[in-house]
Amino acid sequence: xxxxxxxxxxxxxxxxxxxxxxxxxxxxxxxxxxxxxxxxxxxxxxxxxxxxxxxxxxxxxxxxxxxxxxxxxxxxxxxxxxxxxxxxxxxxxxxxxxxxxxxxxxxxxxxxxxxxxxxxxxxxxxxxxxxxxxxxxxxxxxxxxxxxxxxxxxxxxxxxxxxxxxxxxxxxxxxxxxxxxxxxxxxxxxxxxxxxxxxxxxxxxxxxxxxxxxxxxx
Amino acid sequence: xxxxxxxxxxxxxxxxxxxxxxxxxxxxxxxxxxxxxxxxxxxxxxxxxxxxxxxxxxxxxxxxxxxxxxxxxxxxxxxxxxxxxxxxxxxxxxxxxxxxxxxxxxxxxxxxxxxxxxxxxxxxxxxxxxxxxxxxxxxxxxxxxxxxxxxxxxxxxxxxxxxxxxxxxxxxxxxxxxxxxxxxxxxxxxxxxxxxxxxxxxxxxxxxxxxxxxxxxx
DNA sequence: TAGATTGTTAATCGATTAACAATC
DNA sequence: TAGATTGTTAATCGATTAACAATC
Numbered sequence: 232x233x234x235x236x237x238x239x240x241x242x243x244x245x246x247x248x249x250x251x252x253x254x255x256x257x258x259x260x261x262x263x264x265x266x267x268x269x270x271x272x273x274x275x276x277x278x279x280x281x282x283x284x285x286x287x288x289x290x291x292x293x294x295x296x297x298x299x300x301x302x303x304x305x306x307x308x309x310x311x312x313x314x315x316x317x318x319x320x321x322x323x324x325x326x327x328x329x330x331x332x333x334x335x336x337x338x339x340x341x342x343x344x345x346x347x348x349x350x351x352x353x354x355x356x357x358x359x360x361x362x363x364x365x366x367x368x369x370x371x372x373x374x375x376x377x378x379x380x381x382x383x384x385x386x387x388x389x390x391x392x393x394x395x396x397x398x399x400x401x402x403x404x405x406x407x408x409x410x411x412x413x414x415x416x417x418x419x420x421x422x423x424x425x426x427x428x429x430x431x432x433x434x435x436x437x438x439x440x441x442x443x444x445x446x447x448x449x
Numbered sequence: 450x451x452x453x454x455x456x457x458x459x460x461x462x463x464x465x466x467x468x469x470x471x472x473x474x475x476x477x478x479x480x481x482x483x484x485x486x487x488x489x490x491x492x493x494x495x496x497x498x499x500x501x502x503x504x505x506x507x508x509x510x511x512x513x514x515x516x517x518x519x520x521x522x523x524x525x526x527x528x529x530x531x532x533x534x535x536x537x538x539x540x541x542x543x544x545x546x547x548x549x550x551x552x553x554x555x556x557x558x559x560x561x562x563x564x565x566x567x568x569x570x571x572x573x574x575x576x577x578x579x580x581x582x583x584x585x586x587x588x589x590x591x592x593x594x595x596x597x598x599x600x601x602x603x604x605x606x607x608x609x610x611x612x613x614x615x616x617x618x619x620x621x622x623x624x625x626x627x628x629x630x631x632x633x634x635x636x637x638x639x640x641x642x643x644x645x646x647x648x649x650x651x652x653x654x655x656x657x658x659x660x661x662x663x664x665x666x667x
Numbered sequence: 668t669a670g671a672t673t674g675t676t677a678a679t680c681g682a683t684t685a686a687c688a689a690t691c
Numbered sequence: 692t693a694g695a696t697t698g699t700t701a702a703t704c705g706a707t708t709a710a711c712a713a714t715c
Contacts, residue, residue, distance in 0.1 A: 237661075241706065243653055247646035251628070265672060274630075277672095278708050285674060293673040294715040310649045311656035325547035332543040335628075335645060341652075380651065404655045406648060410469070410553075412492075422651040424644065427553060428465035430624060431528045433598065433640040434559075435461055437622045438529035443455075459682065483696060495696095496684050503698060511697040512691040 242283050246310055248273060253303040265296035316341050317377055321393045322384030323348035323363045326408050330382060331358045344376060373400035380404045387411040460501050464528055466491060471521040483514035534559045535595055539611045540602030541566035541581045544626045548600060549576045562594060591618035598622045605629040
């Protein structure tokens with residue numbers, strides 16, 4: 232009996248962490264693991280682990296636990312890692328170059344097809360065998376190449392314009408590093424990486440105790 | 450009357466977004482805004498906005514709404530942006546360099562003191578006027594300089610070792626870009642940026658509909 | 668079989684939304 | 692004052708945890 236209900240984002244965001252921990256267990260030749268043991272390592276409750284996994288199927292076995300390799304592979308499939316994705320990066324500045332050079336993504340099945348920038352000083356330079364192309368060629372490129380994921384690494388002022396091109400060319404998933412929110416149709420998925428929001432969260436937490444000490448004093 | 454209760458992370462993670470939107474309004478010379486108007490722009494409900502802000506104080510005025518500048522500044526203070534932070538980056542690879550070059554952080558009050566790496570080819574090179582130093586000098590440096598935030602951009606195998614040095618030298622906040630979880634004492638805050646988890650979340654969502662189509666077929 | 672551990676239901680907890688009295 | 696909009700309480704919704712029967 233299949234469940235058609237969409238999975239909550241809270242669950243989805245834990246999946247990559249399961250995958251990472253199971254990969255480590257696998258590399259350490261651990262064959263089986265109970266939700267209780269995994270709980271102690273990963274820091275979620277055993278109950279939550281069982282609930283999470285049961286969203287996708289019955290991967291465990293009573294009295295035994297979970298087979299590490301089988302579960303690792305199942306979660307890999309759930310995450311879509313049995314597939315291959317073509318990506319392009321737009322913006323070859325610091326972050327664009329960092330993402331381009333992160334070879335681990337290639338290993339996971341994310342294949343970088345091309346990099347674009349509008350800066351003449353960068354156009355023509357190679358990053359990992361990819362010549363940086365003029366962003367004016369982006370739309371044409373997307374029309375003649377199938378791209379699954381568009382990666383935006385341009386300044387925030389240009390981000391929406393690039394997103395519009397992506398949408399127009401049928402890209403359904405955008406990985407956005409620009410510090411802004413993108414407007415896209417409902418069928419296009421945007422995953423944001425907002426570094427400065429992460430840093431501000433850190434500075435908030437660093438000051439939190441103090442913040443409320445002052446309040447109490449009032 | 451001050452509230453001493455800690456704020457939930459759900460609320461905290463929305464604060465930087467409020468700050469960003471208020472900054473934009475300010476730049477567009479918007480003087481006042483109601484929770485309803487802000488709701489339409491930022492995408493949170495008006496009710497949630499009022500609840501969130503009331504965790505920190507009474508910033509609004511009945512019948513008027515919120516003064517944009519005042520609220521912007523208040524949230525800035527809440528986020529700790531009225532203070533100045535010294536940071537160091539360990540790991541001068543792609544991500545380390547990208548973070549070092551992100552000058553916007555400087556503008557927010559995060560001052561980069563030094564960059565470290567263990568690669569002799571990188572040691573001695575300058576990034577934004579900072580000479581990359583040998584990581585063997587890290588501990589000594591931290592003992593003679595006050596550092597608020599340690600930024601980890603080394604491969605995952607070395608990340609815990611660096612975190613241990615940070616903790617030993619009294620650093621209370623770590624911004625971790627290594628794809629691993631760090632073990633630190635309770636009084637040390639870790640903020641993770643796990644790029645590959647973000648990418649896997651994206652690929653999950655790209656495949657979600659399909660995943661459950663298959664399930665139903667069974 | 669007995670012990671272990673899952674899958675799953677029920678209970679709890681926390682976060683979001685709705686409603687409205689207070690008040691500018 | 693009348694209208695608008697907050698601050699805040701109450702209701703709802705969703706996510707996590709606890710409990711335990713099912714079963715390997």
